Amino acid sequence: MSKLSTxxxxxxxxxxxxxGVSDSAxxxxxxxxxxxxxxxxxxxxxxxxAKVLEVLLKEKEEHSIxxxxxxxxxxxxIDSYNYAWYFALSLPSLPSSIPMPEIYVNPDGYVTYEWYxxxxxxxxxxxxxxxxxxxxxxxxxxxxxxxxxxxxEIPENIIRNINGLYSE
Amino acid sequence: xxxxxxxGVEESLGRYLPEGSYFSRTKNAVKPKAFIPPTDLKxxxxxxxxxxxxxxxxIGQKHVINNMPNPKILYGIADIxxxxxxxxxxxxxPDNKPIRHAxxxxxxxxxxxxHSIAQxxxxxxxLILKE
Numbered sequence: 571m572s573k574l575s576t577x578x579x580x581x582x583x584x585x586x587x588x589x590g591v592s593d594s595a596x597x598x599x600x601x602x603x604x605x606x607x608x609x610x611x612x613x614x615x616x617x618x619x620a621k622v623l624e625v626l627l628k629e630k631e632e633h634s635i636x637x638x639x640x641x642x643x644x645x646x647x648i649d650s651y652n653y654a655w656y657f658a659l660s661l662p663s664l665p666s667s668i669p670m671p672e673i674y675v676n677p678d679g680y681v682t683y684e685w686y687x688x689x690x691x692x693x694x695x696x697x698x699x700x701x702x703x704x705x706x707x708x709x710x711x712x713x714x715x716x717x718x719x720x721x722x723e724i725p726e727n728i729i730r731n732i733n734g735l736y737s738e
Numbered sequence: 739x740x741x742x743x744x745x746g747v748e749e750s751l752g753r754y755l756p757e758g759s760y761f762s763r764t765k766n767a768v769k770p771k772a773f774i775p776p777t778d779l780k781x782x783x784x785x786x787x788x789x790x791x792x793x794x795x796x797i798g799q800k801h802v803i804n805n806m807p808n809p810k811i812l813y814g815i816a817d818i819x820x821x822x823x824x825x826x827x828x829x830x831x832p833d834n835k836p837i838r839h840a841x842x843x844x845x846x847x848x849x850x851x852x853h854s855i856a857q858x859x860x861x862x863x864x865l866i867l868k869e
Contacts, residue, residue: 635807635808636807637805637806637807638806638807638808639756639757639802639806640754640756640801640802640803640804640805640806640809641776641782641802641805642776642778642782643776644776644777672759674759674771676771676774677774677775677776677777678774678775678776678777678849679777680849682771682853684769684770684771686762686769688765688767689765689767689860689861690861692769692770692857694770694853694857696849696850696853698849704848704849704850704853705850705853706770706850706851706853706854706856706857707854707857708854708857708858708861713854713857713858714854715848715850715851715853715854716850717849717850
């Protein structure tokens with residue numbers, strides 16, 4: 571078990587505050603503390619959050635230099651990474667019937683959360699370098715895409731699209 | 739086999755898969771990540787028609803895997819027809835640098851729309867694993 575898992579098992583919302591690089595990041599950490607206080611004590615929250623944050627850290631480590639894919643990919647965008655933590659903190663508040671997403675770094679350096687159920691059942695949230703969340707979904711023959719902004723919670727439209735993958 | 743300078747609509751393009759997160763083995767599917775372009779909006783592919791499997795892997799190893807700062811495993815290739823690319827208002831620029839190389843270009847600026855196209859291309863692609 572990693573140090574992060576151990577720390578999160580003790581306190582599910584503990585994490586390194588030093589990853590932020592801007593005023594915006596400082597705001598994130600202040601908000602994060604509020605969220606942490608709110609959710610502290612929930613075992614389910616801790617377990618789900620630990621998994622997400624562990625993957626996020628691993629993705630950062632593995633994609634921290636340019637050209638990691640051999641095709642000219644950008645290294646992970648640090649602002650995107652920081653906001654991805656913020657997004658992660660809200661994930662465990664989704665209904666427990668919704669699985670945790672896959673997390674990866676795109677060739678453009680942005681962190682993406684993806685719920686993948688099959689070739690034509692997929693929804694992705696791409697975390698921008700501000701509080702911008704671009705999204706795209708494929709539901710059989712239908713598709714959707716757009717942009718939302720994250721303030722305190724995952725935007726309703728994004729939750730609706732995630733739910734759409736698992737309903738019916 | 740000498741390829742013409744212009745790509746044909748039924749030609750196959752290969753996008754090499756250097757990470758396990760580019761595909762799902764259990765669903766036998768290519769994932770959208772495989773078709774997300776880098777910031778220059780040129781998605782690198784190779785024209786694979788007429789190649790034997792070992793030649794396909796040789797190109798991927800030489801021009802993708804060995805080009806990485808920390809070389810990884812070549813898992814396989816996402817095989818997509820040019821017609822599927824063109825149906826999304828993208829085009830194929832066969833620069834032949836290196837030989838058989840091409841770029842899928844014409845991507846929209848909008849990030850969400852780009853991902854939407856990547857999802858559709860992944861859904862249309864065939865997964866060919868190396869082993």
